[in-house]
Amino acid sequence: MKRSQSNSLATARRWLQIVPGLFAIFWIAGSGVLPVHADRSTPDPTRTQVALRMPVPPTIDGVVNKAEWERAGGNNDYWQVTPDTRTWVSDGIRGGVVGDVPTLPDDANDLSFKILAGYDDNYLYVAVKVTDNVISTDSAAAGSANGNTWLDDSVEVFVDGANANDTRWAAGQIGGQYVITANNAYREAEAGNPGYGPDAAWYAQTALTATGYEAEFRIALTNLGNPKPGDIIGFTVAVNDDDGDPAGGIGTREHQLLWVGKTHQPVTYGNLVLGPRSYTAMKVTTPPNPDGKINTGEYAGAAEIHVNAQIGIVYVPGGDDDLPLTDLDYKAYVVHDDNAVYIAVDVTDDVISSDTVDAAIAAGMTPADGFHTWEDDSVELFFDVDNSRNLGGATAQAPGVFEGQYTLTPQNTYFNGSPSVLATNGFQWFGKSSLTPTGYHIEFKIPKSTLGIT
Incomplete structure (x- = not known):
């Protein structure tokens, strides 16, 4: 995504947010013409x-x-x-x-x-x-x-x-x-x-x-x-x-x-x-390999979530709503098996930027200090695991269960403390990313035990 230019919002975020769903909310931070339909579903x-x-x-x-x-x-x-x-x-x-x-x-x-x-x-x-x-x-x-x-x-x-x-x-x-x-x-x-x-x-x-x-x-x-x-x-x-x-x-x-x-x-x-959109995640017998490289066969049959500045919700305080589709567009797919939920996000982004995290690393910071990943290109998932729909953010769950935000950048950095300092990438959840000719891929694997699903 192209970072905004000039004065007080020089480091402002520019966001697209998918229409909220009952299953989860996906955010993409980042910097073609579709046909018009005469119906209430498109x-x-x-x-x-x-x-x-x-x-x-x-x-x-x-x-x-x-x-x-x-x-x-x-x-x-x-x-x-x-x-x-x-x-x-x-x-x-x-x-x-x-x-x-x-x-x-x-x-x-x-x-x-x-x-x-x-x-x-x-x-x-x-x-x-x-x-x-x-x-x-x-x-x-x-x-x-x-x-x-x-x-x-x-x-x-x-x-x-x-x-x-x-x-x-x-x-x-x-x-x-x-x-x-x-x-x-x-x-x-x-x-x-x-x-x-x-x-x-x-x-x-x-x-x-x-x-x-x-x-x-x-x-x-x-x-x-x-x-x-x-x-x-x-x-x-x-x-x-x-x-x-x-x-x-x-x-x-x-x-x-x-x-x-x-x-x-x-x-x-x-x-x-x-009302919010709902999404039904398809159950699979052979789970995807969450290696940050989306293999369409791994998500075959999964419904596609497609979001851009025209059919998603733009975070206007940090940017404008007339972003070209090449600036930020993404497709997401969700499946699950007996053990975990798998999310793949295919992002189109013409400029990949990690300057905020890069500057933090250059200053000697480590993930434990809490990288500000939301200021860079990144994917964020939000889960309301108890479906409480409260307005105050994530609520405390049983030990080992974490609702709230999971985030990852195209450079595989993440915010330590999201959703909790007790939930880290590689242990309570898994995420990998890779660059593509048009942007980047990110795959998540969230064990059902982490989401309190039995």
């Missing part, structure tokens, strides 16, 4: 995020309460759109794109935002935390319906419920546009006017903050064609910025930023997956 080559199941529905009052939204997708700043002038951000926007107004915001205080998404049996929930140093709502009256909301500070949620990928939105299509302004004017005309209100088909509210405003949406899944857990729907969010008229008249819209795509063009929307 991700389109745009951008991807996940809406996670929320056990308790949030109160739609415009206040994004951390406790209410902590189980939603997008937490820990994974889903954000912000101006960035650094050279490695190709279009001046990190994590998003410029919309209908081509002018870039001055900086993140002028306009930036973060998104959260969740769902339950009945609704899709979306929260947008907007940073905007000038709040202006001079076009659509507070609480009004179907006014010129796009001319004011406002949040627009676009949904292609069938993931039909039509070139333009038209009346009768599933989903549409749902809008709320900073003064709670709303617009639903481009969603077919399904009905707005606390007990209606959809509802949204905003509330001002010290740095801008927050918006919360609740949209009935019946409005979106009743997607089920595991389905993919087309989705994007746009935020409009009106800085007002210094002369006291009605201001015009100065900026618009989107997560991905173009307004009212469903074929350009991103993929929103309802």
Whole structure:
């Protein structure tokens, strides 16, 4: 992977994260055009995020309460759109794109935002935390319906419920546009006017903050064609910025930023997956040889996990989401036998870098000191062996059982202490890597006893 350039994030990580799975989460640290599909099962080559199941529905009052939204997708700043002038951000926007107004915001205080998404049996929930140093709502009256909301500070949620990928939105299509302004004017005309209100088909509210405003949406899944857990729907969010008229008249819209795509063009929307993906590891009678060289015959029949910047989740705080596929792309395969779980990861990466660990070794450090492998090209596996889904990281297990993170670099270095100083490569788990013409291979063998599987 190419390391980011310049100033305070010169050593920042750039990540892709696979859509979380029930079995394990795979991360790759590192620095072709796919076809568009009109269905709910195949991700389109745009951008991807996940809406996670929320056990308790949030109160739609415009206040994004951390406790209410902590189980939603997008937490820990994974889903954000912000101006960035650094050279490695190709279009001046990190994590998003410029919309209908081509002018870039001055900086993140002028306009930036973060998104959260969740769902339950009945609704899709979306929260947008907007940073905007000038709040202006001079076009659509507070609480009004179907006014010129796009001319004011406002949040627009676009949904292609069938993931039909039509070139333009038209009346009768599933989903549409749902809008709320900073003064709670709303617009639903481009969603077919399904009905707005606390007990209606959809509802949204905003509330001002010290740095801008927050918006919360609740949209009935019946409005979106009743997607089920595991389905993919087309989705994007746009935020409009009106800085007002210094002369006291009605201001015009100065900026618009989107997560991905173009307004009212469903074929350009991103993929929103309802719920984490699951993976079933095939059982084999002859286990792979985890020597760091992937022999496809060893994993024949195993389902392929394929991740890149278009169909995986990008860690935006450390990089941009428009990585070329040659910069980072990977495929993973998982099988098991009576004794162990075997994971193979085939990484495409045009620049292999180990400068952080190399510098540590040059300074006299050893693995016992804890190499910062996450700053270099590396593969990380995460296991929640008790399926507790807790938010605080790995939890203590029985002696000899270790959940959490297993990591390895293309140079066969690993972080001592991951998942535990008591679990080391070559004893409680095994990992090997090798370079390839297009990147590198890594294979892991995790004994079932280490994972508490009997």
